Amino acid sequence: MIKKTLVIALMAVTVGACKKEKTVTETTAPKADVSKAFNEMLDNYYEEGLILNPVQATFAGDNRFNDQFPNPLADETVNKVKAYYTKYKEQLAQFDNASLSDSEKMTKAILKWECDINLDAFNYKKEYFPIDQMWSINLMAGQLASGASAQPFKTVEDYNNWLQRLEGYLAWMQSAEEKMKEGMQQGYVLPKSLIVKVLPQLEALTVNDLDKHLFYAPVKNFPEEFSEEDKKQLTEAYGKMVSEKIIPAYTSLHKFMSADYLDAGRASSGIADIPGGKEYYDYQIKLYTTTNMTxxxxxxxxxxxxxxxxxxxxxxxxxxxxxxxxxxxxxxxxxxxxxxxxxxxxxxxxxxxxxxxxxxxxxxxxxxxxxxxxxxxxxxxxxxxxxxxxxxxxxxxxxxxxxxxxxxxxxxxxxxxxxxxxxxxxxxxxxxxxxxxxxxxxxxxxxxxxxxxxxxxxxxxxxxxxxxxxxxxxxxxxxxxxxxxxxxxxxxxxxxxxxxxxxxxxxxxxxxxxxxxxxxxxxxxxxxxxxxxxxxxxxxxxxxIGQLKIRELRAKAEKELGDKFDIRQFHNEVLETGCVPLALLEDKINSWIAKSK
Structure with missing residues (x-):
């Protein structure tokens, strides 16, 4: 299993810095110009996406935004994310398939899927479940805080970046508690059996002994080249952050979830028991299988x-x-x-x-x-x-x-x-x-x-x-x-x-x-x-669902290609596309089989 959901959940702010994209009329523009405009749009989409989701940038090894942790629960952020996907869906519609290469057509189909599935998410009340025992942002933040994950701790600037990023994380923690309180009023609450699994995770980060606190760990692993003055300044700053902000935030959250939230926790297990739960589950099936299966x-x-x-x-x-x-x-x-x-x-x-x-x-x-x-x-x-x-x-x-x-x-x-x-x-x-x-x-x-x-x-x-x-x-x-x-x-x-x-x-x-x-x-x-x-x-x-589809495609290729089938080439065909919805992968393999004959 790969924990992409934690990163995807972090959508953020400051979109205004992005470039203004060009408008393209495919009916008159030469293919080379269309391709150039199409790729410029893709570059803009990617760059703007990093600004919206700076933690994903960090996981990708792009360190330009390591001090940012925008709050995905804030109304301002939600509106900017909606605007982002809406804008690129509209821009994408300007490019006619006849003007694009096969590779560009697949990219267009993937980007349309991205815009549609992310915009559809806003029809459901996912924000009322900001914390659980397995998938939520606080668990990913703990990994970053350990100093042994994607957040770098190699320079003084790195250490200061994490302190700044923690300010945004603390804002998210406060918003998470507020959203759970709203959810309680409207029937959106976790099952009790999950709440009790979250509590020890939170409690472990209320410990007052700094040397035993996960968020203090980077201080115990300073690079050798740091000066004594830098070490002293950072030690004081991290001690103050952990003791005055992190521990109180976790203490508050633990107190709320162990009392009022636990009392409100539902006895039922399935998502159908929340308002609109059936429709939400249908969305989740489509999101995770990339199919229309029921x-x-x-x-x-x-x-x-x-x-x-x-x-x-x-x-x-x-x-x-x-x-x-x-x-x-x-x-x-x-x-x-x-x-x-x-x-x-x-x-x-x-x-x-x-x-x-x-x-x-x-x-x-x-x-x-x-x-x-x-x-x-x-x-x-x-x-x-x-x-x-x-x-x-x-x-x-x-x-x-x-x-x-x-x-x-x-x-x-x-x-x-x-x-x-x-x-x-x-x-x-x-x-x-x-x-x-x-x-x-x-x-x-x-x-x-x-x-x-x-x-x-x-x-x-x-x-x-x-x-x-x-x-x-x-x-x-x-x-x-x-x-x-x-x-x-x-x-x-x-x-x-x-x-x-x-x-x-x-x-x-x-x-x-x-x-x-x-x-x-x-x-x-x-x-x-x-x-x-x-x-x-x-x-x-x-x-x-995915495994059965890949097996099906391999069996089809082996049968239709016979002695011409090369397992290494089949694996290349599957892997070279990167992650794609399953229907697009099937189209690609069918095309490869036809060409290989």
Missing amino acids: ADQIHELGLSEVARILSEMEKIKEQVGYTGDLKSFFNHVRNKKELMPFTEPQQVIDNFNAIHDRMKPQIEKLFDVKPKTPFEVRRTEAFREKSASAEYNPGSLDGTRPGIFYTPIPDVTKYNTYSDESLFLHEAIPGHHYQISLTQESEELPKFRKTLWYSGYGEGWALYSESLGKELGLYTDPYQYFGMLGAEMHRAIRLVVDTGLHSKGWTREQAIQYSLDNEAESEAGIISEIERYMANPGQALSYK
Whole structure:
């Protein structure tokens, strides 16, 4: 999983500095002039987007706006974001497809999708859910504050930039509390089961001991070249910021959410129980799958995929000689001591690096283009580890900051390795790291497409990557292959439980039990997952929908091209577009098949 939602949520201010765009009349302008005007518009869209979303710029490695943290909940910001997408939708309509190249046509279709889906979002009351246990801005801010994420802490200016950015973050925290109070009055409130998971995250940042406070961490890691005077000034400034502003802000928020907000929390689990919840879920399905599938269609697809994968799991159970039923085999896998061999967190990290080493000799057979961006495996930060899933954070556009695969290790003695190979393929190589890094390194794509994220494509590619394990020399251990089936089952179950929760009236407990009955994840892990789906409806659908589409396209290419099929070229075709809505990817692969014949 990649946590793009946190960055996307941060839309910001000061649009007035952008250039005024030209108007183009395609019917009279030569194609070269149209292309130039089109690309100028794309550049303006990208640059203005960075001003609107400066935290995304930081994650991309663009440090021009590192001191800015505009408040996405402020009316002024909302109006500017609406104006931004409206303006570019209107400008885009001026360019006729007949005047554009094939690549430009795809870019036009993608930008239209972006404008439409972002404008549609304003029809729903997402602002009343600014904080949850998994996806919200405060969790991303904690990562940045640690000094070990995208926000740089290499110069005195860097340190001062973060202090300034925190002022904007504090304004957001205050607005978040105000929006939740408004939401309480209108029936928009989180389920109680999610609120109680947020509380310890907030409480951990109310600690008064500065040396133990996450937001004070940069002070303990000054670069050696800093002068004593600079160190003293920054130490005082950070101490004052944390003790006088950060701690009181978290204390206030924790007090509110642990009392009034918790009391108002709803007992229901699904989003259908808020005003306009059905329509909101339909929007979320479209947002995350980039399809027009209905909740009922997805639910039925999930049930059929669960049945198919269960039959494959039965074969592994027989292969390892287990004589009980499949449900008891899940418990056998969950509790098998040989699959929980570690005593130190570093051993988990070392195991993932060993998986990487095993597959390196085979990677050339499937991929002839590999990213230059470096890659690391790290443990998830302690403050969010208990509620976190494994995830990938992209490297910077210039490749100076590595892509990072974060893995939570809340209790290393209970860490089960049975799914580690499939997890590495998904989060790391050739999953998110290849797909995102190659997109960012592309010299062909316009800038705005290098940081786009469509979950149906991106998570679909990562889940498809898990199926490449045998071709990459992995899954020689039947338990690791069972881990791959388990990971695929996990995503198939998501189709059932996400739609169950949000469109069929399922309770949290029903969804948990369905998962326990059909997969080998730990109960604690399943609870965390179900609560994740409750917090962000529809996101969990994207994986399987995207994977099935990429599998379908590969099978079609293999059948129609026969001996001419080259798996490396197929992977190039899929990856070179960057993130795109699935219908556009299908059009591209169909065109490639036709040309390759």
